[in-house]
Amino acid sequence: MGMGRRKAYDCAVLRAIDQRHVEVAMKYVLLGNLSPEWASKQSERIGKAKAKLDKLGIKVESIHYTQGYYDFVDIVDAPNEGAMLAFSVWYATQGLGRIQSMPAFDAKTFETAIKDAAG
Incomplete structure (x- = not known):
């Protein structure tokens, strides 16, 4: 195999390997409770949390404040479970x-999982 063809082959193999190891973002529902100390410091709490989320590669899709057992429900996309x-x-x-x-x-x-479970 010529040097040019070998280099192209090596690049194609590396791309294939990289594609197998690409992590797909997973959607999560977060059910949260605020600590009494931070409940009244909303903008500071959100600023700290947003900075950490960004650092970890987690994207916020939506934030909802609730009444009841949980104080908020967020929907996020995380790059991995870690x-x-x-x-x-x-x-x-x-x-x-x-x-x-x-x-x-x-x-x-979910529908795919149902079919896989039945088959």
Whole structure:
């Protein structure tokens, strides 16, 4: 194999390997409670959380404040489960409150899972 063809082949193999290891963002629902100390410091709490989310590559899709057991429900896209876990641990260690994170699946993924379970 000539040097030019070899280089092109090597690049194609590396691209194929890279594509197999690309992580797809996963959607999560975050159920959160605010700590009493931070409940009245909304803009400061959000600023700290946003900076950490950005650092971890987590994108916020929506934020909803609720009445009841949870103070807020957020929908986010995380690059991997480790990033989501890191954010949850960080949030608690900062004293901001507590977060319960749950992976969220779209309808197509759920329907595929039903078919796979049956087959």
